[in-house]
Amino acid sequence: AQSxxxxxxxxxxxxxxxxLLRCNYSSSVPPYLFWYVQYPxxxxxxxxxxxxxxxxxxxxNGFEAEFKKSETSFHLTKPSAHMSxxxxxxxxxxxxGNTPLVFGKGTRLSVIA
Amino acid sequence: GAVVSQHPSRVxxxxxxxxxxxxxxxxxxxxxxxxxxxxxxxxxxxxxTSNEGSKxxxxxxxxxxxxxxxxxxxxxxxxxxxxxHPEDSSFYICSARGLREYEQFxxxxxxxxxx
Numbered sequence: 510a511q512s513x514x515x516x517x518x519x520x521x522x523x524x525x526x527x528x529l530l531r532c533n534y535s536s537s538v539p540p541y542l543f544w545y546v547q548y549p550x551x552x553x554x555x556x557x558x559x560x561x562x563x564x565x566x567x568x569x570n571g572f573e574a575e576f577k578k579s580e581t582s583f584h585l586t587k588p589s590a591h592m593s594x595x596x597x598x599x600x601x602x603x604x605x606g607n608t609p610l611v612f613g614k615g616t617r618l619s620v621i622a
Numbered sequence: 623g624a625v626v627s628q629h630p631s632r633v634x635x636x637x638x639x640x641x642x643x644x645x646x647x648x649x650x651x652x653x654x655x656x657x658x659x660x661x662x663x664x665x666x667x668x669x670x671t672s673n674e675g676s677k678x679x680x681x682x683x684x685x686x687x688x689x690x691x692x693x694x695x696x697x698x699x700x701x702x703x704x705x706x707h708p709e710d711s712s713f714y715i716c717s718a719r720g721l722r723e724y725e726q727f728x729x730x731x732x733x734x735x736x737x
């Protein structure tokens with residue numbers, strides 16, 4: 510079974526500072542990994558995904574994540590935070606086949622002016 | 623990416639009534655649909671998985687007689703909350719995936735408030 514651990518339920522950064530949101534996963538098979546963002550009272554928007562191939566994945570809004578199999582991690586980064594990045598971020602994992610996404614508990618990102 | 627719609631976006635009902643939420647895939651055939659529930663400031667919890675034309679598979683602890691899921695076509699799934707009570711108040715999000723998709727596409731969610 511898959512599981513996801515997001516370290517830190519709340520991360521606060523200054524505008525312009527590096528954003529680092531941590532995600533570790535557990536999977537018995539090669540995983541598909543995803544990061545989603547959720548703004549208040551809205552659905553989920555896909556930021557980026559890793560399926561196969563290049564381990565450094567670039568997504569929308571300047572975010573990127575690196576799949577590190579040896580560390581079972583898929584941390585999300587952005588070089589320079591913007592006020593509009595303040596939201597809830599979810600890491601998710603699934604395996605192949607007809608399996609659903611399993612979500613981490615989420616990390617709320619606050620950006621301070 | 624593909625588009626998934628949900629209707630209604632917000633519903634308020636009295637305790638004891640039933641509420642139906644629709645989830646539609648607008649530009650692709652959703653062979654599998656998922657229903658999630660999200661409590662305030664919490665993560666998404668999978669309620670059930672449904673394949674078109676088959677009975678839904680419910681997660682442990684989810685009452686299938688209370689949360690009726692129908693996936694009668696490749697573009698429509700419905701979740702009916704029967705005899706709703708205040709503790710059913712939540713944000714319900716559907717998600718759809720095509721046959722060869724890695725990705726699940728999410729609807730915008732439905733806020734259910736039971737008075």
